[in-house]
Amino acid sequence: xxxxxxxxxxxxxxxxxxxxxxxxxxxxxxxxxxxxxxxxxxxxxxxxxxxxxxxxxxxxxxxxxxxxxxxxxxxxxx
Numbered sequence: 311x312x313x314x315x316x317x318x319x320x321x322x323x324x325x326x327x328x329x330x331x332x333x334x335x336x337x338x339x340x341x342x343x344x345x346x347x348x349x350x351x352x353x354x355x356x357x358x359x360x361x362x363x364x365x366x367x368x369x370x371x372x373x374x375x376x377x378x379x380x381x382x383x384x385x386x387x388x
């Protein structure tokens with residue numbers, strides 16, 4: 311079984327999304343994709359970093375405060 315890259319998975323999913331629209335035009339597609347991808351990205355990175363926000367922020371290439379805000383926005387922390 312060959313492994314698919316994240317890029318290939320996203321491309322296939324978006325192609326299916328457009329097919330499912332049956333010609334209707336999408337709205338706010340960029341925001342939808344970013345929000346859809348961001349939450350699982352944060353969940354996986356936080357799990358791999360064993361909850362260490364400083365380490366996770368470094369891995370993501372973002373400021374720790376930005377990470378904390380995103381975690382709060384996605385209700386991944388209180």
